[in-house]
Every structure is written in C-alpha cells, then in structure tokens.
Amino acid sequence: MTARSIPSASLKQFLKKEIENSKRILDIGCGDGTIAIYLISCLNCYINGIDLDKGKIHRANEKFRKKPKKGLALCRLCDSRKINKLFRKHTFDAVLITHTIHHLIDINDVLLKARYTLKPSGKIFIGEYRRDYGEKIDNCPRFSNKKIKSMLRTAGFRNIKKHLIHKxxxxxAAVNGR
Incomplete structure (x- = not known):
C-alpha cells in the first residue's frame, strides 16, 4: 500500500467538493499527477503541478497527454521555494500541498510564496498524515495540526479549518488574506 493510496477516495471526494469552482490550481509536489488527473477529469480546470522528481513529472505529463479530460494539466520541474518566479501574483484560485509538506525545505517561505500566487480569497489545502499515525514515514518528520495551522497563520492565511479525510x-484548508 502506498502513501497516496490510503486515503485516496476520500481525499479525491473532498477536493472535488472544495475546489469545484476553482479554475486555476497549483499542485505543489504533484508527483505522478494522480490528483491532477482526477480533478481535470471531473472538473473543467487548469492545473499546474510542480515537483523535483523528473521521473514523476515525466509520468504525470504522459498521463495528461493520454487521459481524456475536460481541463488541462502540466507538470514542471521546480523548487517550491521559487514558485513566485515561475508564476505571477494572484494566478491561482487554489493551491494543493498533499503528501508533500514534510518534504519541503523552508516551509514558511513556501507558504508565503504560495500565498503570493493565490488570488485574493483563494484557498490553500494542506493534506498530511496525522502525527500520531507515525512520527516518521519515508524518513520524514510529520507536523501536528497545531503546527501546520500556526505556519499558515504566520504566512497570512485566515479561516483555517481542519478536515478529517481518513482516520x-x-x-x-485556509483562505488567502488576513
């Protein structure tokens, strides 16, 4: 069982419901594009994915070329700390960071730059395993909900809410702006 497969169906249903009106989405740590494929297949949206794994980016873009869809998706090689160089201010309606925050370097900086790319009142979604699920998976640290909420608040997000997707x-989820 992979890390992405455990809460997959519940996660997809949640995202479909929460971002159904979002037309432009940034997927930080998009991996092989599994979430992006699902979202463009059921919503008419445009997804920009970024990741540091060239192999996963290649697989994601191959999937996007073959999969019938309503929207469009593209994955690029990009360090999440440089998204403000790749994308303009107020570009996205939503930013997704699922199964990824524990891999990011300088998370506070990434959150500030994600906020920069979000439209006013745009939403950010951070999906993460509960800290009590396992202190470390893939040799990466896990963050408590309290810590993630604190980082979001510090970066200038508001209306921060926790949703239990799977046990x-x-x-x-949070909204851009104070």
Missing part, C-alpha cells in the same frame, strides 16, 4: 489523514 490517519487530515486536510487543513
């Missing part, structure tokens, strides 16, 4: 997986 071991939470999605923390």
């Amino acid at each position: 071991n997986f939470v999605m923390i």
